[in-house]
Amino acid sequence: MSVPPSSARGGRQGRHRSLFTRVGRVFDAVRGRMMAIILLAAMPIALIGAVQAWHSYHNTLEAPGYRTDMAVARIDLELRHESEHLASLLQAVARMRLDSSGLARMLQLVESLTGRHYSQIALADDRGNIAAAVGPDHDATPLTIDEMPRFQGDVKLVAIPDALTGVPDHFRITVAATIGDDAGRPARSGYLTAIMPLSWRSAMLQTSDPRLDLMQQSGPIEIWVMDSHARATAPLCADCNWQEHPPARIMQWARFEVTHGVEHDHITLPEGSYSIGRVQGSVYVLTMTRRNASEQHAVVMFAISLVTSGVLLLVGLLGASKSADVLVITPLRQLTASVNQWQLGGVYDVRSNWAMPLEVRQLAHAFSKATRRLARHERRLERAQVRQELLLKEMHHRVKNNLQIVASLLNLQAGRIRQPGAREEFAQARDCVRALATLHRYLYADGELYSLNMQSFVRELCGQIMHAIGESDEGRITLDIRVDDLLMVPDQAVPLALIVTEAVSNTIKYAFPDQLHGTLEVGLRALDGGRACLWIADNGVGMAAGRNLSGAEDGRSGIGMQLIRGFARQLGGTLQMFEENGTRYVLVFPLKQPDQDELAD
Template sequence: MRLLDTVGSRVMALIVSTTLPLATIASVLAWHSYIVATENSATRIINAAHRAKIDVQQDIGRSQISLEMFSDMGLPSSNIDHIARLLQSVSLNHYCSIALIDRNGKTLSSFSDITKSTIQCGGVSFPLSAGDKWRSISVVPKHQTVRLLAAGNISLIQVISPTSYTNAEGQPASGALVVVKILSLTTQSWDTRNAQFAIEANDAAAIWLVGSDKNPLLLFHSGDAPTPWPQNIIKRLTEDRKRNSIEDHFHDGNTYYAIVPVFNDINLVASSQRTASENYALHVFVARLLLIVSLLAIELLLVAFAAHSYLVDPLERLALSVAEWRRHNVFEPELPKAIPLEIRHLERAFRRATARLTRHETRLRRAAKQQDILIREIHHRVKNNLQIVASLLNLQANRISEPEAQKEFRLVRDRVRTLATLHRYLYPAGGVANLDIKAFLTELCSQIFLSYGQATNGRIKLVTRIEAVSISPDQAVPVSLIVGEVINNALRFAFPDEREGEISVSLTMQDTHCTLEITDNGIGMAQMSKNNGMPPRTKGIGLQLITGFARQINAKLDIRKDNGTSYRLTFEPAPSRKPAEGVRSLTETKNTIPRQVGPED
């Protein structure tokens, strides 16, 4: 059954097709408002990342410019404290360590703001041991270099600037000026200047610096920063480096991330959770979607109930009443009063049509019964008439004194009996039936043996190998007559002088072709001609009939005459038709017989 075969399914399809566009438009509008809200989150975190990037780059840039200025002036190793104080004043005391290093990495002079065994910078205290690590470099670079350092959760920047200085002997030498400072982004000043970022982030925002060989360093956080650092950020950074991607942004659940490059291989990562307005937009989207789905479902249920009650149910009852009329010839539909006028008109039209059809079927049944009786009577009379003709021929043959004439009468009698037997199989007492070729040929052969006073297992044995092949009545008549003619000839001429032997009849099916083979192991047709055991050429029509019948069914006929006689016919079975339409009369069969006379009977 197809999907839209019933009235109910078509009504539901019509309802859905009219309401679905409105529901789709409402869903798209709700989804659009949600997308706008989420895009605001992404835009906000990207802008925050760029503001932080600018602050970090400006902070590092000021340190680089200051170091380049002092490096170009040439530095006396004995006056490093004075230079360090100048740098501290320029950076607002954000330098944690300032040191002059020779080309071998040895510290010549250093300066740190030490208070109570701690190093002070940017309002943050560090242990004294940290200073040695900050000043330690293995090789003096040829160009100014910026590195990322970590002191606990504090992000530090190490700037190494190549310079020349005057050593203790008063000789110029090459070295480097190494400064370590805390980024201003970690101080309260950035919170104040970018307070909007922290407030909108709903106390759950953070900014990190991360290098290719460093763990992420937290620069700023509002609320609880994610700990440990999410693995999806590390995976995303690794993929961005492989793709040489400059910037990236994405979200993981309720958290939005933005990645921007700062300098060298150091990236800045900013994160922020969904804000209250964004959560509200999401909730509104879900509520609208549920409301749309609920209203659509309620509407479909109500319309489906109404359509079933006032349209589908009356039609189904009408269809059931028609089916009941077909079984019992009674058409009495029980339809509710509140049905459409069109269905009521349809019910009246059905009532009139069923009444007419009932009367017409009654007349047809009466006519069919009469026709069946007539056909049965015709078949019965044909069968009786064939039997009467065969009996008359037999009586006439018994009254004839000439042996040759008597034989010819008996041959005609056997042919009529063959047709009578075939007619009995094609038209049994119950009416028209498919031909049981196996049972028919077996009975036909036994009948011919009995007419010659031979038992099928006596001096001449009968061997049958017949498959259940379906052939049409058009082919059944020639096949039966061919079998009758060949077996008659074999019983008459193939076994003279009480010779014992065997007659074999086989009917097989191979692929699309049927093979009928009738063989005897008698003396053979060639030997019969030598012994004058066969009638003259001008007498008998046996072989002529066999050739004509084979041509009628378009069969290929092969006759073997030595070491017995074998008839082999190969033909293609025709599609089965009603026997009443397929059987030809004996007159039509004889009309197909060629005029040439065969060599033997």
């Protein structure tokens, strides 16, 4: 089952976000930030040291390569010097204009002066045929066209390969000469030629010869001469115990370089460095050198210094982390714990010590001063709040007493009035005043100055209305209170209490005439959406029929409904009245929630 590309992208993005979140959490703490600062501060120095160490290490690794390059250059210099020296001797003899016998004797003298180092020194005629020769090599092969100089003073140098391997092992150096007659006059032209061995023997070199440095017995440098196709090699030193051939992969590399016409190049491998170069006479030589003891020691010391630097850096970071934990993070944690304890109502207590930084000590001191100041303000506010609550309770108590006095005066005045309608108006006003007095008594007696428990309040209010009308003891009307345990602010409790007083009074007076029995239901509950519902229902004869049977005036009934509707508008609710199997008032209004801070207080 294939995964949609969008899901795959979403998964990668989620992983990236989680990675960034984890990294952010690491650097969100003081420890992580201090570690980052230390790393950033140490990074330039570490980078400079690493660059210098790598440069030194690289130079150490390349030092064998430099030596092999220098060996190729020295070989070329020595071959050039020796060939030029031999050519100078031959040219000096050629300028003497001796006859054939005199030139032959002079060549013997040259051979003896050079320590019989050369394989052959010979005189050839103008056609290249050997006329006289001295030396261990008695080969009388005529000179070829390539081996003959083109003009007087020209020096011709040609490499002579070995007949079996094809590797150059000798150089032939040829100069033009003039052969004189017995009187010393120029008689005919000819050539002086010498065959110089390409390989060296340490036994034939003098003590001061610089080539001895290159041909130490089992020394760090080995040199090979290669054929023109880099397929065969021969050691340059015949008695230095060098290997006969370099490794096969080095020969492959050498063939690649020769095939592409590279004049000089080198390669460095773990076992040593190799250089290839073209020297005198277009001959390719291959040199090899290994690291000496000092270079091996330098490589080992580089590895040791690298490990040591890493360990020291790690130890430094751990030490800095521990120091930061002791000197910075722990004081900050103590300060944070004290602040959290103070927020939960505890005592703020942070004692400064030498381990705290100056800034943390100053911050702790500032917090101490601020918390002491806030504690004083809180105590003053608590005392003020206590005084305010006492004043409010006293005010509600006096208002309740005054309202009870007003209700008593209204009751006395109603007893002196003989007209039933007027007496009923006084009784209705008395009930409203008593309802307000009951509300104020709840406010100061229960200590709930900012909210009112409607369950107990409505129950007591309805019982008080029935008792005032004279129905509480007879049991003719059953009171069914269905009020939830609901808190309401006084601003809404006052009009709601007046609505309940007016509606319950009308129901008791008109819904059950002629001593009828019935049930009066009063309910209040909270609805979804921050609303509440108040209903007052009875199973009596209905408001209209009750008024007709009791002979009540329509004016009073109309005023009661106007009061109920007015208080409903004050609550911002919707009032509905249903007259089916009795009368039912339904009021839905928005419920204001008491302030949580005031409830907490």
